[in-house]
Amino acid sequence: MIQKLIDNIQKTGAPIVVGLDPMMKYIPQQLQKAAFAEFGETMEGAAEAIWQFNKAILDATADLIPAVKPQIAMYEQFGIPGLTAFQKTCAYAREKGLVVIGDVKRGDIGSTSAAYATAHLGRVKIGSAEFEPFAEDFATVNPYLGSDGVIPFVESCNTYDKGIFVLVKTSNPSSGEFQDREIEGRALYEWVGEKVAEWGEMSMDGAYSNVGAVVGATYPEMGKKLRKIMPKTFILVPGYGAQGGKGADLVHFFNEDGLGAIVNSSRGIIAAYQQEQYASYGEAAFADASRAAVEAMRLDIAQALQNR
């Protein structure tokens, strides 16, 4: 599956993923009104507003981007209707040829991790039939439980041609509380990175592995170190834009081949119309504002890579 992501990146020239993390405050009033008129002020109504919002953004940006990353928490908070909107969003994005990275941060042990892998990447067998529960292409995975927690996902990658991104160094301010602590002279995130490289050998797909890593844009020096520790690992880089990461911070996440990283922006793209820079689009043209923000992000990263 990593090869499919690479193909999409090369086709679009944009190592970019749009985070579909639709909070209600990002959704234009007209969409909310229409959804609530049809379904009432209910979880179904909120889910409909989210779905229409995502659909408009996908329609406006799909030709420019290789992938989207829906954050499942933003859907899960609207219960079953919300998760149905998550599922519809994943399916619609895949129909458009996009790679879908489910930001689910799952992780458990043994058969439980295997069940999560089935839910998000695999197929569940029921009698003689098989079903794809959520049908993402990649899932994000939490490594705290060790190999027992991660390897069932790697097995699903091999069985179904899928991929994962394992949390290594997250973008948030308190990520250092545990991840930066020193163990025999090296930070925990380095040890996790080493394991990711090891797990990655179990699922190679061309020059890169289906087992990727999450490393926050907000920690460029650590990105540089991890790039060396995990040379065949694709790095999913959150924290660009709203969280403070800039194009110039990102160059060390990429390999010499110009590949090896994909940068996420969520509210910087999907809520672009709420930012001063794109305010002239107005609420009605929110999806056009998102398209403009994707183009600006692509340029920012391309220039940073040229100047490195």
Place this chain on the structure above:
Amino acid sequence: MIQKLIDNIQKTGAPIVVGLDPMMKYIPQQLQKAAFAEFGETMEGAAEAIWQFNKAILDATADLIPAVKPQIAMYEQFGIPGLTAFQKTCAYAREKGLVVIGDVKRGDIGSTSAAYATAHLGRVKIGSAEFEPFAEDFATVNPYLGSDGVIPFVESCNTYDKGIFVLVKTSNPSSGEFQDREIEGRALYEWVGEKVAEWGEMSMDGAYSNVGAVVGATYPEMGKKLRKIMPKTFILVPGYGAQGGKGADLVHFFNEDGLGAIVNSSRGIIAAYQQEQYASYGEAAFADASRAAVEAMRLDIAQALQNR
């Protein structure tokens, strides 16, 4: 909410939680056949079988136990119908007066963790209305992302009188890969335990905190250490029974007051009829076998606590 759990434990004399982790292979043929006859060999059919299985076990054991712990992965793998069965199971258990510990192992950063907390413990506001998406009483939380990831859950505990159990030392064989690594002379799980105690101060409910910890029965020596590091923390102890933990291993997880721990058994209870010891019940009386297994587990733990 921890006080409600303590009340239930004292009422039943059983510091026990039944893990409702229904794999299809545990579900008697007669239940599967009836469900598939009604809904076909579909995810709806599987979800119905799971729900009928859980309902029978809850009906047979609810008066003996304080709490249940449904493992959401086992439901998520059956997609939307599976998650609907999860929701029904949680609601039915709460109707019976049980405390519901959602074993969801969620964890992310900032507003995303807040969304997970809303999904599992809180209420979501939509216009002037409010809804409880999954309506658990406790949720398990992964600490890898640090305080940013955990505190939004603690805030939900305070707002909605709920609780969490943070993963500290998990029961699986590879849990030591990261959790046991030494940082300034102490294992990572000890540092995490210290943080749990600190977060716990933010949500006290009587003598114990609403912020609990997960520590595997398979590591009794570490349980002893963690008991001291987190004196006001309730410990959820998985790994009893099928994973190899015994009553005698558990005593150090408890405080002098006889409280402070709750021991989980999943397949040891719900699939008791498949074990030699309870085979005489037969498949049709699977729920009675579960009841007998709960009684045996209660006795094993009570004896171990008496003999300590």
